[in-house]
Amino acid sequence: MTLRVDVPGERYHQDLISCQVACPVHTDARGYVRAIAEGRFDDAYLIARGPNPFASICGRICGAPCEAACRRGKVPRVDDDGRFVATDRPIAIRALKRFVCDQFGPEARPADVVLDDVRTFLPPVAANADEMAALLRSALEGKLPLASGERVAIIGAGPAGLSAAHDLALLGCAPVVFETEPVAAGMLAVGVPAYRLPREVIEKEVDVIRALGVDIRCGVTVGRDVSFEQLRRDFAAVVIAVGAKSSRALGLPGEQGPRVYGGVDLLRAAALGEALDIGRNVVVIGGGNVAYDVARTVVRQIAYDAARTAARLPGTASVKLASLEGLEDMPADTVEIVEGDEEGIERLNSWGPVEIERDEHGAVRAVVFRRCLRVYDEARRFSPIFDDAERLRVECDTVLLSVGQAPVLTFLDEGGADVEQSRPGWPKVDPKTLATTAPGVFVTGDLAHGTRLLIDAVASGKAAARSVYEYLTGRRLEADTLTAHLTLDGYRREQGYESIRRVAVPVAEPHERLHHPDTPVEIGYDRDRAMREASRCLDCGVTPVFDGSRCVLCGGCVDVCPTLCLKLVPLSEMAQTPELRRAMDELLGEGIDPAEHSAILKDEDRCIRCAACVMRCPVEAIAMERVTYCTLWRTA
Numbered sequence: 003m004t005l006r007v008d009v010p011g012e013r014y015h016q017d018l019i020s021c022q023v024a025c026p027v028h029t030d031a032r033g034y035v036r037a038i039a040e041g042r043f044d045d046a047y048l049i050a051r052g053p054n055p056f057a058s059i060c061g062r063i064c065g066a067p068c069e070a071a072c073r074r075g076k077v078p079r080v081d082d083d084g085r086f087v088a089t090d091r092p093i094a095i096r097a098l099k100r101f102v103c104d105q106f107g108p109e110a111r112p113a114d115v116v117l118d119d120v121r122t123f124l125p126p127v128a129a130n131a132d133e134m135a136a137l138l139r140s141a142l143e144g145k146l147p148l149a150s151g152e153r154v155a156i157i158g159a160g161p162a163g164l165s166a167a168h169d170l171a172l173l174g175c176a177p178v179v180f181e182t183e184p185v186a187a188g189m190l191a192v193g194v195p196a197y198r199l200p201r202e203v204i205e206k207e208v209d210v211i212r213a214l215g216v217d218i219r220c221g222v223t224v225g226r227d228v229s230f231e232q233l234r235r236d237f238a239a240v241v242i243a244v245g246a247k248s249s250r251a252l253g254l255p256g257e258q259g260p261r262v263y264g265g266v267d268l269l270r271a272a273a274l275g276e277a278l279d280i281g282r283n284v285v286v287i288g289g290g291n292v293a294y295d296v297a298r299t300v301v302r303q304i305a306y307d308a309a310r311t312a313a314r315l316p317g318t319a320s321v322k323l324a325s326l327e328g329l330e331d332m333p334a335d336t337v338e339i340v341e342g343d344e345e346g347i348e349r350l351n352s353w354g355p356v357e358i359e360r361d362e363h364g365a366v367r368a369v370v371f372r373r374c375l376r377v378y379d380e381a382r383r384f385s386p387i388f389d390d391a392e393r394l395r396v397e398c399d400t401v402l403l404s405v406g407q408a409p410v411l412t413f414l415d416e417g418g419a420d421v422e423q424s425r426p427g428w429p430k431v432d433p434k435t436l437a438t439t440a441p442g443v444f445v446t447g448d449l450a451h452g453t454r455l456l457i458d459a460v461a462s463g464k465a466a467a468r469s470v471y472e473y474l475t476g477r478r479l480e481a482d483t484l485t486a487h488l489t490l491d492g493y494r495r496e497q498g499y500e501s502i503r504r505v506a507v508p509v510a511e512p513h514e515r516l517h518h519p520d521t522p523v524e525i526g527y528d529r530d531r532a533m534r535e536a537s538r539c540l541d542c543g544v545t546p547v548f549d550g551s552r553c554v555l556c557g558g559c560v561d562v563c564p565t566l567c568l569k570l571v572p573l574s575e576m577a578q579t580p581e582l583r584r585a586m587d588e589l590l591g592e593g594i595d596p597a598e599h600s601a602i603l604k605d606e607d608r609c610i611r612c613a614a615c616v617m618r619c620p621v622e623a624i625a626m627e628r629v630t631y632c633t634l635w636r637t638a
């Protein structure tokens with residue numbers, strides 16, 4: 003076991019709020035989860051919405067790095083003898099965000115559709131997009147000198163482009179967004195299926211951005227309807243936010259021809275109601291979340307078509323999903339795999355495609371696979387090893403490739419020669435400023451950092467907005483982290499919060515989900531469930547603080563700690579353990595004799611902030627303290 007002791011420094015307590023640290027836009031997830039636990043739902047919404055123009059959409063589909071970092075998911079459960087049983091599960095932060103957005107987000111209007119109990123409980127924070135826009139403007143009023151209405155062209159209305167536009171509008175610029183699709187929101191609208199993200203949630207959230215004065219021009223392709231050269235001429239700056247929309251190919255024999263499609267092309271066609279010739283025996287190649295979106299969309303489409311035209315469709319239909327990875331290593335989220343299994347998707351794990359067989363008329367007949375023995379090497383680099391002797395032939399009539407996406411930058415041919423590329427298709431970009439090698443041209447989102455999560459695109463869009471503001475105004479923006487420490491007198495937690503198990507997010511039954519392709523799978527928490535789940539939050543911003551000058555070394559705090567997270571250790575003992583020696587040296591001032599002092603060691607992963615130590619201390623040497631922080635921008 004590795005021992006490491008940190009002596010609390012300036013950022014120590016901030017860094018303990020792991021959900022906020024992990025969020026790319028540093029949303030105070032702990033703050034809104036605790037607000038929900040206390041029934042302050044409108045506060046919770048504002049905390050969630052503050053840094054994130056896509057809060058309602060994130061409430062539905064965010065990849066939730068906050069949950070992966072949540073300390074509740076790391077707290078060991080111990081039995082009565084202190085033996086490890088299992089680790090707990092993280093707070094369902096994303097689903098809790100959805101709970102407050104459902105009531106107070108722009109999708110909650112008109113007010114009369116807000117649940118009755120909520121209406122009597124609290125008035126909606128913002129009844130419509132205009133009110134929300136006014137609220138956002140007032141939050142920024144007077145804080146930063148505004149730009150002078152400089153026009154900024156943004157290519158692509160995905161979450162990165164729209165987040166950049168949102169913040170630029172607030173910063174006093176006049177952004178115009180050019181979008182090739184007939185709808186705004188990028189992959190959220192033409193990739194993520196409606197059963198995960200209802201279209202009206204997208205429309206309402208984008209309406210707020212429009213209400214801020216952002217001009218979103220859908221159905222305009224840069225490079226066809228307007229040239230990049232012209233944008234550079236007509237606008238003070240250009241932000242390229244075109245994402246990575248083109249499905250990667252595998253170069254397999256038989257890949258070119260009818261009924262082999264890119265997965266994102268299938269999703270786009272489904273989202274826009276465009277016809278795509280899909281058979282009834284479909285193989286999806288890929289093992290990530292996008293592959294599941296593709297497979298589950300096809301399952302729904304087949305079920306829907308069968309329900310409408312059952313008499314005319316012979317035989318059974320099947321959707322198989324083939325991944326290089328074994329079940330344990332699949333990159334898709336567990337919930338996708340489980341729900342996909344429930345919906346009848348047949349998984350083929352540890353198989354790599356070799357060839358797509360076509361018959362003499364060119365129709366797809368089968369995919370041939372070989373056994374994949376290993377996908378990653380010891381350093382977790384992609385380095386598959388195959389057994390060519392073990393083959394699998396899967397008969398099918400349609401193949402969907404879901405093995406990654408790449409950007410298309412052909413519009414740079416006209417007026418973009420100075421936008422250098424680091425590798426073909428990917429512009430060279432300063433990771434801090436998101437500037438390209440061409441003056442006044444910035445990139446953001448998936449195009450800047452490769453395909454990641456929606457919230458990464460939002461963070462990137464906001465960063466691009468700040469850079470464009472600096473470029474246009476010549477004023478440098480600096481981040482101030484405002485940290486507040488507050489001693490909490492009489493701090494108490496909810497009864498039994500430490501033993502509450504994660505409250506499952508209600509979902510529709512598998513047979514209900516397939517009624518219609520757009521039927522939402524997740525039903526979401528009601529008020530009671532949300533408050534119960536939120537009450538599990540360990541509130542990592544709160545921590546016991548020890549006053550050494552008062553401590554009488556009675557060890558009462560250690561005895562009473564339910565998770566055994568405290569240890570009272572004589573410094574002379576610490577000095578004998580090399581790993582602890584460094585911390586001890588840091589702790590000791592000049593002239594302090596280790597033989598006469600002790601230290602309290604606290605295992606942060608075990609502490610559940612119950613305050614039992616505070617209550618037990620006979621000399622009031624321990625106090626519960628709340629630390630909160632936020633980032634404020636100011637001009638240098």
Ligand SMILES: Cc1cc2nc3c(=O)[nH]c(=O)nc-3n(C[C@H](O)[C@H](O)[C@H](O)COP(=O)(O)OP(=O)(O)OC[C@H]3O[C@@H](n4cnc5c(N)ncnc54)[C@H](O)[C@@H]3O)c2cc1C
Pocket residue numbers: 063064065066157158159160161162163180181182183187188189190193194222223224225243244245246247266269291292295413446447448449453454455456457459
């Ligand atoms: C199928 C799918 C499902 C996903 N699900 C999730 C999820 O559940 N959770 C999560 O956190 N993340 C998810 N992601 C990732 C997330 O959607 C992306 O990271 C995010 O959309 C990237 O944002 P972006 O703005 O950089 O690019 P995009 O969203 O791709 O937007 C780029 C926009 O630029 C437009 N465009 C391109 N070229 C031009 C041109 N020449 N002229 C005008 N417009 C142009 C495109 O039409 C598009 O609207 C998913 C991605 C996919 C593909």
